[in-house]
Amino acid sequence: MYKIEKEETTNLLMDLVSIESPYFEEDAVMDYVYNWFHKHNMEAVFHEYHEEKVTGFQGRNIIVQLEGEKPGPTICLNGHLDTVKLCNGWTKNPKGEICEDRLYGVGALDMKSGCAATMLALKAFTKNHKDFNGKIISTYVSVEEGPYGMGTNSLIEDGYLENIDFSIITEPSAGFTGKPFPDICLGARGGYGLEIEFFGVSAHAATPELGVNAAEAASKVICELQNIDYIEDPYLGKGSLCVVAVECDGGACSVPDYAKIKLFRHIVVGENEKSITEEIEKAVERAGITCKYAIRFREAPSEGSRGFMPYTITGEEPLAKEFIETVDEVCEKPASKSYFQSIGDFNYLGSRLGAPAVIFGAAGKNYHGSDEYTELDSVVKTAQVVYAFLEKILCA
Structure with a gap:
């Protein structure tokens, strides 16, 4: 044997x-x-x-x-x-x-x-x-x-x-x-990778009030993302969200007109792309930002690999x-x-x-x-x- x-x-x-x-x-x-x-x-x-x-x-x-x-x-x-x-x-x-x-x-x-x-x-x-x-x-x-x-x-x-x-x-x-x-x-x-893009208006850094600062908008939304009311699964507990990257640059002396937050969102049963999108939209509303934004989930090879369920x-x-x-x-x-x-x-x-x-x-x-x-x-x-x-x- x-x-x-x-x-x-x-x-x-x-x-x-x-x-x-x-x-x-x-x-x-x-x-x-x-x-x-x-x-x-x-x-x-x-x-x-x-x-x-x-x-x-x-x-x-x-x-x-x-x-x-x-x-x-x-x-x-x-x-x-x-x-x-x-x-x-x-x-x-x-x-x-x-x-x-x-x-x-x-x-x-x-x-x-x-x-x-x-x-x-x-x-x-x-x-x-x-x-x-x-x-x-x-x-x-x-x-x-x-x-x-x-x-x-x-x-x-x-x-x-x-x-x-x-x-x-x-x-x-x-x-x-x-x-x-x-x-x-x-x-x-499970989990999804995604990002939020912010579209502001550039201006000279000496007169920031003439622009719309995408970096400031991103920072306000990041703060509000800490206040998500997660659902709780009896086995998996609660989901979580991690900011994995922040991108923005106003150059030497300009208001940044673009910013991007990259996120990874761990989820439990009952959460999905729709629920994630809704909670981000609520965070943006609480942040009170004035610039436009877009939520984009990570491009994937196929429908089955869009996220980990x-x-x-x-x-x-x-x-x-x-x-x-x-x-x-x-x-x-x-x-x-x-x-x-x-x-x-x-x-x-x-x-x-x-x-x-x-x-x-x-x-x-x-x-x-x-x-x-x-x-x-x-x-x-x-x-x-x-x-x-x-x-x-x-x-x-």
């Missing part, structure tokens, strides 16, 4: 972390994962896509599909192989360094830990079970950390994820929530309930339940496939920051949970 061991998990994760793969630059890690599957007698295929409308990017995903001899549920496993860009402040080797039970490196936690876990779970499953019921579709995608979740979005829009019954996204749930491992996220807030499940759905029970059994203690506060490919899987989706993965800290690390024992347990769940559901 093939088992998932810590040494093999550590070696695979170290290999993945040692390959630099910031979003838009994933080819080397994609090649490694593709070759790893073939080396272990599993057929992996590249899914190529071209995002023509906004970025012009040509990317690749990897799909591993295992199909049983008999009918049964279709389980989707999802993970991204890209990382954020290398930031300043590292004291450990960003290409991988082990200190006791921690593996440091860019993407070690977010989320090469989860990709390593599903890779090893599939290796164990194929070695131990030649015949099973149903289907497994395991996806390793690009550009999750970059704009629009383009890798997973393209899989959905190209029809590869139709008729999914249950999705497991092995993002580091415990690492993100800060709770002890194991922690299971049963949903996530929030979603929740209860955990009582049959496959979700089985998964939670499997986590408790493998980890020998009850998992905590959480709801994710930010966005990711899980939003697409949880809101667009019509099937329950859980987020479950390793513990660690400093994702998107210096000295990011994952706890190796939690990566091993993640792999063991995924394997045990596949065995329970597909080999009954």
